[in-house]
Amino acid sequence: MWRPSNLDRPTGMFLGLLVLSLALVTTDLRASGEGLGSTLRDGAQSVFAPVERVVASATRPVADFFESLSNIFSLSSENRAMRDQVSELNRQLQETESLRIRVTELEALLNLEPPGDLDWIAAQVLAVGTSEFDQVRVIDKGANDGVGIDMPVVDEGGLIGRVVAVTDTVARVRLITDTTVHIAVRIERTGETGVLTGRGSGPMVLELFNTDAAVVEGDLLVTADGRFPAGIVVARVLESARSEVGFSLRTTAAPVAGLTSIDFVKVLVFTRDEATVGELEDQDRLPDSPSVDSGTQSEGDSDEAPETTTTTTLGGSAP
Amino acid sequence: MKWRRLAATIVIVVIAAALQTTMFARIRPFDAAPALVLLVVVAFARHLPPEVALLLGFGAGIVQDLLADSPLGLWALVFTSVAFFVVRVRDRLEDDFSLIGPFVFGVTAGGLALFAVLGTIFGEKTLADAGIIKKLLLPSLYNMLLAALILPFATWVLGAARRRSSPFQL
Numbered sequence: 001m002w003r004p005s006n007l008d009r010p011t012g013m014f015l016g017l018l019v020l021s022l023a024l025v026t027t028d029l030r031a032s033g034e035g036l037g038s039t040l041r042d043g044a045q046s047v048f049a050p051v052e053r054v055v056a057s058a059t060r061p062v063a064d065f066f067e068s069l070s071n072i073f074s075l076s077s078e079n080r081a082m083r084d085q086v087s088e089l090n091r092q093l094q095e096t097e098s099l100r101i102r103v104t105e106l107e108a109l110l111n112l113e114p115p116g117d118l119d120w121i122a123a124q125v126l127a128v129g130t131s132e133f134d135q136v137r138v139i140d141k142g143a144n145d146g147v148g149i150d151m152p153v154v155d156e157g158g159l160i161g162r163v164v165a166v167t168d169t170v171a172r173v174r175l176i177t178d179t180t181v182h183i184a185v186r187i188e189r190t191g192e193t194g195v196l197t198g199r200g201s202g203p204m205v206l207e208l209f210n211t212d213a214a215v216v217e218g219d220l221l222v223t224a225d226g227r228f229p230a231g232i233v234v235a236r237v238l239e240s241a242r243s244e245v246g247f248s249l250r251t252t253a254a255p256v257a258g259l260t261s262i263d264f265v266k267v268l269v270f271t272r273d274e275a276t277v278g279e280l281e282d283q284d285r286l287p288d289s290p291s292v293d294s295g296t297q298s299e300g301d302s303d304e305a306p307e308t309t310t311t312t313t314l315g316g317s318a319p
Numbered sequence: 320m321k322w323r324r325l326a327a328t329i330v331i332v333v334i335a336a337a338l339q340t341t342m343f344a345r346i347r348p349f350d351a352a353p354a355l356v357l358l359v360v361v362a363f364a365r366h367l368p369p370e371v372a373l374l375l376g377f378g379a380g381i382v383q384d385l386l387a388d389s390p391l392g393l394w395a396l397v398f399t400s401v402a403f404f405v406v407r408v409r410d411r412l413e414d415d416f417s418l419i420g421p422f423v424f425g426v427t428a429g430g431l432a433l434f435a436v437l438g439t440i441f442g443e444k445t446l447a448d449a450g451i452i453k454k455l456l457l458p459s460l461y462n463m464l465l466a467a468l469i470l471p472f473a474t475w476v477l478g479a480a481r482r483r484s485s486p487f488q489l
Contacts, residue, residue, distance in 0.1 A: 010369035024392025044385035127340035200448025
C-alpha cells in the first residue's frame with residue numbers, strides 16, 4: 001500500500017514545488033495581469049534593468065564581432081537588394097510628392113484641417129524576452145519619460161507592438177507577432193478592412209470579411225482606427241488571394257518593421273480607452289466577424305484588459 | 320565555502336538570464352538563441368545535492384518567469400522538472416561529451432516542449448506558434464554545443480572535479 005512516507009525526500013520536495021508552481025500559475029492567471037504577479041514582474045524588471053545594461057555593454061564587443069561575421073556573408077546580396085530598394089523608393093517618392101500636393105489642394109478646397117503629427121518618445125531596445133517563446137522587448141524609457149500603457153511602438157519600417165507594462169525607468173513592449181495579438185488593419189490599395197493575427201514567428205495571418213476584391217502580393221496593410229492611430233504601416237501581403245463565396249479571405253503577411261533586429265524605436269504618445277476602441281470597432285471599420293466580436297479582443301490581447309484613462313482624438317496620422 | 324558556492328550559483332543564474340536577454344538578442348544564428356538559463360540549471364543540477372538542485376531549478380524558473388511574458392510559475396515548473404530529471408539520471412551517465420551532448424540536447428528539447436504544452440494548456444497559444452519546431456530544436460542544438468563550455472565551468476565553480484572521479488557521481 002502506498003504511503004506518503006514511501007516517497008524519498010527529493011521526490012516529495014519535487015511534488016511540493018510542482019504544486020507551488022501550479023498555484024502561482026493559476027493565481028497569476030486569475031489576476032489577469034494585475035495583482036502580485038504584475039507587481040513582482042515590474043519590481044524584477046526595475047532591479048534587473050541595471051544588470052542588463054552592464055551585461056549588454058560588457059558583451060557588446062562579442063556581439064559586435066558575431067554580428068559583423070554574419071554580416072559578411074549577407075553583405076553582397078543585401079547591397080543588391082538595397083540598390084533595387086533605393087530605385088523603387090525614388091519612384092515612390094516622386095509619386096508621393098505629387099499626391100501630397102494634390103491632397104493639400106483638396107484639403108484647402110474642402111476647408112479641412114490636416115491631422116496633427118503625434119508626439120513620440122525615442123527609445124532603445126534594452127533586452128528581449130528570456131526565451132524563444134517571448135514576443136516582448138524591454139525599452140530603456142519608462143513612466144518617468146512619459147511612456148504609458150497601450151502606447152504604440154514603431155520603428156522606421158512600421159508598427160512593432162504596444163506597451164504592456166511600464167516601470168519608472170523601463171517599459172515592456174509586446175510585439176505584433178505575439179499569438180495573442182490581433183490588429184485591425186486596412187489594405188491601403190483597396191480600403192478593405194480585416195484582422196491581422198500574430199503567429200509567434202514567421203508571417204502573420206490576414207483575414208478579411210465581406211470582400212469581393214482580391215488581395216495582391218505586395219499590398220500594404222496599415223492600421224485601421226482602433227486601439228492604434230490609423231495609418232501606421234504594419235505588414236505587406238505575401239501571397240495573393242481571392243475570397244470564395246461564403247468564406248472569408250485568408251492569406252499571410254510579413255511585418256514591415258524589423259522585428260528581429262530592433263535597436264532604436266519610437267513610442268507614440270497615443271492611447272485610447274476601451275470605450276472608444278469599442279465604439280470604433282462597432283462601426284463599419286471592423287466587419288461583423290464572429291471571431292473578432294466574441295472570441296478575441298481586437299488589437300490587444302485576448303486575456304488582458306489594460307486600463308487606460310487618456311482619450312486622444314488625434315487620428316489619421318502616420319508616424 | 321558552501322555558502323560561497325551557493326552565492327556563486329545564484330550570481331551565475333542571474334548573469335545567464337542577463338546574457339540571454341541582451342547578448343543573445345544580437346547573436347542569433349538562424350534566428351534562434353540557446354536556452355542559457357536552462358543549460359545552467361542542467362549544469363549545476365549535475366553536482367548539487369538533490370534538494371538544492373530542485374530549489375535551484377525552481378528559483379531560476381522564477382527569475383525567468385519574472386522577466387518573461389508567460390504566467391508566473393510556468394518556467395519554475397519546467398525548470399524544477401528538468402532539475403529533478405537530471406538529479407534522477409545523473410548517476411547513470413559518464414562524464415563523456417559523446418553522451419552528455421545528446422543528453423543536454425534531449426533535456427533542453429524536453430523542457431522547451433513541456434513549456435510549450437503547459438503554455439498552451441494555460442492559454443498562451445504557444446503551440447500555435449508557426450516556428451514551434453525550430454524554437455524547440457535550434458536552442459537544444461545550441462545548448463548541446465555550449466554544454467562543452469558551461470558544464471566544465473559549473474564543475475569548476477562547484478569544485479566537483481576535485482572531489483569526485485566523475486562529476487555525475489555525488
